[in-house]
Amino acid sequence: MLDVEGKDMKKTLVFLAGLFVILGALLACGASSDNTGTSTSSSTTSQTSQQVKHFKVGETVKVGDTWEVTVNSVKTSNGDDIIKPDAGNTFLIVNVTVKNISSKEQNISSLLNFKLKDKDGTEGKDALLTSGVTPAPNGKIAAGDKSKGDLTYQVSASQKSFTLAFEADLLSSGQTVWDLSI
Incomplete structure (x- = not known):
């Protein structure tokens, strides 16, 4: 005892x-993942330096040996009949595609792997819209498979420039960044 x-x-x-x-x-x-990446229009290659390069909407970026990520489009929304942004804010909708290029199943989380900031460094608040959006990529993605969906954030309506960062490995440094404008 x-x-x-x-x-x-x-x-x-x-x-x-x-x-x-x-x-x-x-x-x-x-x-095994490396969070830096580069892209060209027709092919993808890995970036060996730790310098963060900024990418544009439409570019597919190879992130380590695990992901290919594309920011497809960016738009704003004033919500719907049920959900409205706070006064002075708007919803920013970022459509992304993530492809698992590894040989095994991977997990993705729109809340943990993606971060949006405005030009002042203020993070966008994650938002849940019920209409006009495709569910964000979340959960398990099989080897070779992809997922496409919308990341939704509530941001200041006066801001027009943002960065979206993707971190493939939450325990390591490094991120892949896209410049977004509305």
């Missing part, structure tokens, strides 16, 4: 073991 200190020690060890398993899984998911 364990005393109170023994039970606390056992709980702590179980917690730490679980934490290490989760961290190990996260590291294994992103261990």
Whole structure:
């Protein structure tokens, strides 16, 4: 029979073991990816320097050995009958395609892998629109498969220039950035 200190020690060890398993899984998911990328209109190549290059709407960018990402289009919306942006704001809708170019299934999260900022560095607030948008790429993507959808953000209506960053590996540095204008 364990005393109170023994039970606390056992709980702590179980917690730490679980934490290490989760961290190990996260590291294994992103261990082979490189977050820098380059693109040309007809082909994709990897970028070897750590300098962040900015891409344009329509460019397909190879990100490490895991993803090809394309920002297809950018538009604004004033919402619908049910959902409206806050006063002085608008919804920014960024249509993207992500393709898993690795040899195994990968996970993608529109909330974790993508970040939008305006020219002042203010992050766009993630928004949920019910009409006029395609669901954002989220979940498991099989090797060789792709997913296309809309990332939606609430931004200041006065802002016209943004950057969208894609981070393939949340535990490593580096990101791929697109310049967006409306």
